[in-house]
Amino acid sequence: MKLEAKNITFGYKKSKTILNDVNLTITESERVALSAPSGFGKTTFCQILAGYEKPWSGQILLDGKPLPKKGYSPVQMIWQHPERAVDPAIRIGDTLAQCPDLDPAVIKGLGIEKDWYQRFPGELSGGEIQRFCIAAALGKETRFLIADEISTMLDLITQSQIWHFLLSETKKRRIGMAFVSHSSDLTDRIATKIVAMEKE
Amino acid sequence: MNDVRTIPVLQTAKKSRFSLRKKTILSLCFTASFLIIITIVGVLCSDTAVTTDFTQKNFAPSIEHLFGTDWLGRDMLARTLRGLSISIFIGLGASTVSAVIALILGTMAATLGNKVDTVITWLVDLLMGIPHLLLLILISFALGKGTFGVIVAVALSHWPGLTRVLRGEILQIKEEDYVKIAQKMGQSRCKIAIKHIFPHIFPQFIVGLILLFPHAILHEASITFLGFGLPPEQPGIGNILSESMSYLSMGMWWLAVFPGIALLITVILFDSVGSNLRKLIDPFSAQD
Amino acid sequence: MEANKRKEILNIEDLFISFNQYEKGLHRVDINVITNLSVNVMEREIVAIVGSSGSGKSLLAHAVLGLLPKNANVRGRISFRGELLTAKRIGELRGKEICLVPQSVGYLDPLMKVGIQVRHSRDDEETKKRQQQLFDDYALKEGTAELYPFELSGGMARRVLLASALMENPKLIIADEPTPGLDLPLAKKAMADFRDFADKGNGVLLITHDIELALEVADRIAVFYAGTTVEEALVSDFDREETLRHPYTKALWRAFPQHGFRSLDGVQPYVKEMPSGCPFAPRCESVEPACSGEIPLRTVAGGTVRCVRFSDNKGEHGEKGAEENEA
Numbered sequence: 127m128k129l130e131a132k133n134i135t136f137g138y139k140k141s142k143t144i145l146n147d148v149n150l151t152i153t154e155s156e157r158v159a160l161s162a163p164s165g166f167g168k169t170t171f172c173q174i175l176a177g178y179e180k181p182w183s184g185q186i187l188l189d190g191k192p193l194p195k196k197g198y199s200p201v202q203m204i205w206q207h208p209e210r211a212v213d214p215a216i217r218i219g220d221t222l223a224q225c226p227d228l229d230p231a232v233i234k235g236l237g238i239e240k241d242w243y244q245r246f247p248g249e250l251s252g253g254e255i256q257r258f259c260i261a262a263a264l265g266k267e268t269r270f271l272i273a274d275e276i277s278t279m280l281d282l283i284t285q286s287q288i289w290h291f292l293l294s295e296t297k298k299r300r301i302g303m304a305f306v307s308h309s310s311d312l313t314d315r316i317a318t319k320i321v322a323m324e325k326e
Numbered sequence: 327m328n329d330v331r332t333i334p335v336l337q338t339a340k341k342s343r344f345s346l347r348k349k350t351i352l353s354l355c356f357t358a359s360f361l362i363i364i365t366i367v368g369v370l371c372s373d374t375a376v377t378t379d380f381t382q383k384n385f386a387p388s389i390e391h392l393f394g395t396d397w398l399g400r401d402m403l404a405r406t407l408r409g410l411s412i413s414i415f416i417g418l419g420a421s422t423v424s425a426v427i428a429l430i431l432g433t434m435a436a437t438l439g440n441k442v443d444t445v446i447t448w449l450v451d452l453l454m455g456i457p458h459l460l461l462l463i464l465i466s467f468a469l470g471k472g473t474f475g476v477i478v479a480v481a482l483s484h485w486p487g488l489t490r491v492l493r494g495e496i497l498q499i500k501e502e503d504y505v506k507i508a509q510k511m512g513q514s515r516c517k518i519a520i521k522h523i524f525p526h527i528f529p530q531f532i533v534g535l536i537l538l539f540p541h542a543i544l545h546e547a548s549i550t551f552l553g554f555g556l557p558p559e560q561p562g563i564g565n566i567l568s569e570s571m572s573y574l575s576m577g578m579w580w581l582a583v584f585p586g587i588a589l590l591i592t593v594i595l596f597d598s599v600g601s602n603l604r605k606l607i608d609p610f611s612a613q614d
Numbered sequence: 615m616e617a618n619k620r621k622e623i624l625n626i627e628d629l630f631i632s633f634n635q636y637e638k639g640l641h642r643v644d645i646n647v648i649t650n651l652s653v654n655v656m657e658r659e660i661v662a663i664v665g666s667s668g669s670g671k672s673l674l675a676h677a678v679l680g681l682l683p684k685n686a687n688v689r690g691r692i693s694f695r696g697e698l699l700t701a702k703r704i705g706e707l708r709g710k711e712i713c714l715v716p717q718s719v720g721y722l723d724p725l726m727k728v729g730i731q732v733r734h735s736r737d738d739e740e741t742k743k744r745q746q747q748l749f750d751d752y753a754l755k756e757g758t759a760e761l762y763p764f765e766l767s768g769g770m771a772r773r774v775l776l777a778s779a780l781m782e783n784p785k786l787i788i789a790d791e792p793t794p795g796l797d798l799p800l801a802k803k804a805m806a807d808f809r810d811f812a813d814k815g816n817g818v819l820l821i822t823h824d825i826e827l828a829l830e831v832a833d834r835i836a837v838f839y840a841g842t843t844v845e846e847a848l849v850s851d852f853d854r855e856e857t858l859r860h861p862y863t864k865a866l867w868r869a870f871p872q873h874g875f876r877s878l879d880g881v882q883p884y885v886k887e888m889p890s891g892c893p894f895a896p897r898c899e900s901v902e903p904a905c906s907g908e909i910p911l912r913t914v915a916g917g918t919v920r921c922v923r924f925s926d927n928k929g930e931h932g933e934k935g936a937e938e939n940e941a
Binding site for chain 2: 628630633634636644677680682684685686687688689690691692698699700701704
């Protein structure tokens with residue numbers, strides 16, 4: 127399996143393009159670190175890869191086919207700010223239930239405890255919410271994960287807990303991964319390939 | 327570690343025995359039950375309100391007739407209560423219809439794409455641009471006046487403000503990350519609307535609905551007063567006031583003063599119910 | 615020692631913050647968010663308080679500035695340059711002697727030019743001169759004062775916020791998460807500005823979640839865990855695991871990507887289910903019965919720590935305690 131970004135061009139305002147003709151290929155069980163100076167549009171590119179934004183031109187192809195519009199997406203994204211990624215008005219267990227086929231091993235591997243299910247996001251720490259977001263993004267159909275600075279706001283112990291789990295899970299299930307991190311030490315630990323994005 | 331009590335206190339949470347939340351809930355219950363009682367008593371008074379007694383006409387307020395009697399000997403207290411209950415019923419019907427219209431149009435504008443949004447926004451602006459009373463009179467007159475005309479007129483002229491509020495709220499929630507994520511999790515539009523969007527706009531909707539009440543009641547009274555509303559045989563507050571006009575010069579002040587004050591109080595009570603509810607729901611004041 | 619000669623600027627001892635909140639219906643409970651917190655800042659020093667985001671460390675800044683919401687209970691000994699502060703005195707010092715550098719330009723009025731905002735809406739010649747001086751000092755170009763907040767770049771915005779805090783010549787700056795959204799070179803530049811300010815005989819209290827950045831610029835690190843500071847260590851103590859004191863700090867050290875990247879099971883305790891005694895005890899490998907009691911703050915090798923292994927000259931026999939506990 128491979129995820130391809132072909133000739134992606136994108137901008138938020140008509141006058142200013144952020145991404146200009148960007149190409150990237152990720153194959154299964156590959157962990158690609160995207161590295162670029164700040165303001166380059168790494169977050170935007172992640173959102174395009176996962177199908178959250180539509181590029182002006184270019185395509186995202188999964189094994190040569192465009193991403194499905196409906197149903198559980200095989201390309202899932204994990205966000206930088208977990209507390210914005212869950213509905214504050216519903217219990218976290220209900221948010222997790224959106225993922226159609228949860229693997230109990232994932233829940234266990236992430237250290238999610240049963241009594242957290244009944245809590246609202248306001249009653250959980252960022253690290254705890256992020257575990258739920260990751261669990262929901264690791265459904266049975268997930269083939270690729272896009273991780274945008276997912277541990278920046280967490281303490282180092284939680285960061286290493288989460289990354290250890292993600293590493294073993296993606297290796298086991300041959301899930302491909304693209305991630306962004308500002309920490310070069312972390313990147314060295316995780317990445318199988320580093321792609322530097324540069325302005326022409 | 328030393329005793330906690332020796333550490334200087336820099337700030338204490340304001341804790342009056344009667345917390346703001348308690349006060350708010352109490353006053354909410356009080357006003358709501360008061361309004362319900364007025365409505366029920368008004369319904370029970372519907373016969374007394376129209377019974378004439380020529381031996382008792384033109385009485386100034388007394389113990390027997392607290393609000394006095396009119397030129398046909400009808401008890402003004404009964405007429406006022408009946409008038410208020412009619413107003414409340416019409417207000418209830420009209421503002422509910424209005425709020426539902428607002429909910430539907432607001433949701434449509436926010437979810438069905440640019441074209442629908444443009445049309446609805448244009449409609450909102452258009453209706454807000456026409457003077458309220460003029461619109462009410464036009465619609466009521468076109469529908470042949472009467473109770474039905476009033477309700478439709480009030481219902482059709484009060485939704486734009488709330489529509490605009492709800493549209494804005496929904497547009498904002500739609501941009502939240504968790505809504506976009508729910509889509510990628512394969513949730514249908516309908517499910518997302520029910521689970522993630524409506525719970526967030528529900529408080530706005532309820533408060534908006536209740537704050538429509540006073541407007542609806544006042545406008546009903548206004549067009550009835552001007553003769554475009556309820557038929558003359560219905561003792562609506564508007565009718566009572568307009569009939570009293572010709573008797574005011576004869577010194578029968580009680581015909582207008584008491585019903586007028588009663589209407590004013592009802593409107594203020596509804597307004598306070600709405601603002602108290604908002605206080606409870608609003609996160610900025612909910613913890614006080 | 616040099617540290618003794620320096621004057622203390624801020625000293626916080628035994629700070630407790632709790633919030634009075636509605637639980638269900640009309641029932642109200644006090645939720646303790648900060649307990650037993652102690653930290654101090656000396657002249658010419660940057661002290662970083664490091665803890666994971668959302669753990670309540672920003673509340674500390676708000677408490678020192680008297681900016682907590684109405685439903686907060688605050689107790690504590692806060693002294694500023696040797697003077698024990700009252701709530702009233704805090705209000706007087708705020709914005710003059712003690713200033714906050716907020717997170718982003720979001721704290722500026724978007725409809726006002728930055729110059730007049732930095733001058734705090736005063737327009738006399740002296741204030742103008744001072745503002746110009748500050749802008750020159752921080753390499754803000756001619757004409758920056760005439761820009762609106764949205765026209766500033768990330769790095770410029772940082773300097774404008776700093777200049778605004780420095781306008782009244784404060785002795786202490788509290789910086790609440792000053793770097794998110796800035797990439798490393800920019801963040802380091804911002805930190806250099808703080809260093810500069812501290813070197814003039816002032817103090818900086820830096821509140822951040824980014825321990826790697828804190829290690830780059832600060833002199834001392836106060837490690838914040840579950841509502842309290844478990845250890846205050848010199849930056850150089852972080853060079854090796856052995857020089858660190860508290861088991862949590864050691865675990866943190868081992869979790870650095872460059873130091874083994876080892877993780878630890880469990881999470882920070884939930885505010886409503888806080889264990890008595892040491893909050894780290896449930897995850898600690900050398901836990902012993904005394905951990906659930908009161909643990910005094912001890913000074914060990916130039917830093918402070920709140921751990922039973924260091925209380926009452928017991929020294930380091932934590933391992934033995936752990937074995938007893940498991941048996």
